[in-house]
Amino acid sequence: MFDKRKGNTEPEVTNPAQAASPGESSSFNTRSTAMIGKTIVVKGNITGDENLVVEGSVDGTIDLPNNDLTVGESGQVTADLKAKVIKVDGQVTGDIQGAEKVVVSKSGRVQGNITSPRVTLEDGAKFRGSIDMDPGDSRATSTPTKSSAGRSGADDSKAAAAKQEAS
Amino acid sequence: MFAGFEEGDRITVLDLGPGNAETLRFLSRFRARVYFADLLDHPVLREPPEDIDPGDLATALSQQLGLPGDTRLDVCLIWDYLHYLDLPLVEILSSVLRPLLAKGTRGYGFGTLHGKPPQDSNHYGITDLETLAAHPLDTQPRYFAHSQQRLGEHFPALQIARATLLREGRLELFFEGV
Numbered sequence: 001m002f003d004k005r006k007g008n009t010e011p012e013v014t015n016p017a018q019a020a021s022p023g024e025s026s027s028f029n030t031r032s033t034a035m036i037g038k039t040i041v042v043k044g045n046i047t048g049d050e051n052l053v054v055e056g057s058v059d060g061t062i063d064l065p066n067n068d069l070t071v072g073e074s075g076q077v078t079a080d081l082k083a084k085v086i087k088v089d090g091q092v093t094g095d096i097q098g099a100e101k102v103v104v105s106k107s108g109r110v111q112g113n114i115t116s117p118r119v120t121l122e123d124g125a126k127f128r129g130s131i132d133m134d135p136g137d138s139r140a141t142s143t144p145t146k147s148s149a150g151r152s153g154a155d156d157s158k159a160a161a162a163k164q165e166a167s
Numbered sequence: 168m169f170a171g172f173e174e175g176d177r178i179t180v181l182d183l184g185p186g187n188a189e190t191l192r193f194l195s196r197f198r199a200r201v202y203f204a205d206l207l208d209h210p211v212l213r214e215p216p217e218d219i220d221p222g223d224l225a226t227a228l229s230q231q232l233g234l235p236g237d238t239r240l241d242v243c244l245i246w247d248y249l250h251y252l253d254l255p256l257v258e259i260l261s262s263v264l265r266p267l268l269a270k271g272t273r274g275y276g277f278g279t280l281h282g283k284p285p286q287d288s289n290h291y292g293i294t295d296l297e298t299l300a301a302h303p304l305d306t307q308p309r310y311f312a313h314s315q316q317r318l319g320e321h322f323p324a325l326q327i328a329r330a331t332l333l334r335e336g337r338l339e340l341f342f343e344g345v
Contacts, residue, residue, distance in 0.1 A: 110186075125186060125188065128186060128231075131199075131200070131203070132200045
């Protein structure tokens with residue numbers, strides 16, 4: 001398993017579940033959009049019913065259950081975020097809940113936990129934390145007992161030999 | 168590593184490396200919860216001070232892993248990270264992980280046959296069941312080249328179940344919970 005390795009190239013596999021469907025070329029809706037500019041600092045809780053772009057600093061919470069939230073490249077957010085679609089081009093420290101989708105772009109930096117049915121990390125994105133792609137169901141699956149990747153007997157012999165040599 | 172898991176199964180995965188687009192895309196076929204720990208992002212873990220207390224190291228490790236205490240991991244993606252830690256820190260990592268592992272937990276990582284470090288230090292993404300994508304680490308960490316025997320002694324949280332020889336004296340290690 002994993003015996004073919006590629007260099008630092010774009011991944012070839014595209015998950016259909018994560019690809020935009022026709023008519024969905026942009027995940028962001030066209031409702032009116034508010035903006036927190038680069039020099040603005042907000043400490044507190046933000047709620048509302050329009051889309052929001054944060055290019056400044058926010059320390060608190062942002063809750064836009066029916067709208068889209070973008071943390072722009074210059075945005076620095078230390079807050080828990082809730083919105084329908086969340087795109088991070090800047091820095092976020094905090095938990096992120098996207099009802100539909102969360103995208104951390106190549107310039108994005110996130111430290112926290114992401115919960116959303118669809119999560120995309122673009123190549124170059126920096127992320128540390130957990131990602132839960134099944135927020136609606138916490139039912140655990142029993143750990144399977146089957147052996148791992150289907151391997152041939154020859155592989156096992158080689159493995160045993162390697163194990164012996166290595167030790 | 169993922170044989171036996173059906174698409175749509177709920178699984179919990181720990182990746183000791185940084186967040187990775189390929190791995191996330193691969194895991195999205197499951198109802199996955201994945202933790203990206205990015206161990207080398209923590210300065211104390213990257214270069215532990217000589218006089219640091221083991222308890223402080225354990226605290227730093229736990230914080231960096233960010234795993235709730237009631238987590239039960241199905242898969243632990245170890246990659247080369249055990250070799251970026253000295254043996255005392257490997258032992259601490261083992262003790263921190265142990266309560267989060269179960270008998271069926273699987274682990275995957277690399278070893279070295281001749282004690283030689285790999286040419287490049289990479290972090291990895293899972294492109295598909297047979298293919299990894301390698302990305303150079305931002306900084307080249309010290310590589311301790313622990314033998315398989317040493318890993319068995321100092322990382323008892325997971326047992327090495329199988330090893331496969333790869334090119335350039337690298338080993339592919341399959342771990343399992345005990």
